[in-house]
Amino acid sequence: MEIKTAVFAGSFVSQAQFPKDHLPEIALVGRSNVGKSSLINCLANRKALAKTSSRPGKTRTLNFYKVNNKFYFVDLPGYGFARVSKQQKEKWGKMIEDYLQKRNNLVGVIMIVDIRHLPSEDDILMYEWLKYYGIKTAVVATKADKISRGKQLKNFEEIKKALGFHRDDYGAIVSSTSRQGKNELLKIIEKLLET
């Protein structure tokens, strides 16, 4: 698959506002600052379609991007960001959980982790949660440009082990900076859209 068009379709906070055209949706989840929004830009060959920031907590709403007039990427707020109030965390948590649990158009989740680190407790909980709800997942380790190729493979194996990676899920190593793994991930997205 090649992404030919990608259009911002809106920022929403609840079901009532979501698009009503019944296109399939692929959501991106992961810790704050892990590189979710950057990955959307990389896949879509765009510099600033999704807003990114070196400071965590940039994405605060569910942001929909319509791709090839065929499906949506849904960029979700990151979890595990320490410098927000408990109340704010609960609000975001509920927004994310509601979306993942209730959205019929959701066909798969891209769960992004940092290739340099073992998954956090939040990552492990998120993956277990996705599996409990039977959501098809691609575990994607990003920022691969920051370590050597040899270390990438080793780290990814350790990440998968720590998560309890399901064999029928997808996995990929990527970098939004070097574009490593981009085509592999596009193929995975195609598979998610088929099911």
Ligand code: GTP
């Ligand atoms: P929130 O919206 O706060 O949850 O963050 P996010 O997950 O959307 O992260 P974002 O895409 O805004 O990126 C966070 C920071 O990581 C930015 O400074 C990016 O430039 C950087 N970054 C993202 N992906 C990569 C990557 O593959 N390699 C490198 N070197 N830096 C990256």
Ligand code: MG
């Ligand atoms: Mg973001």
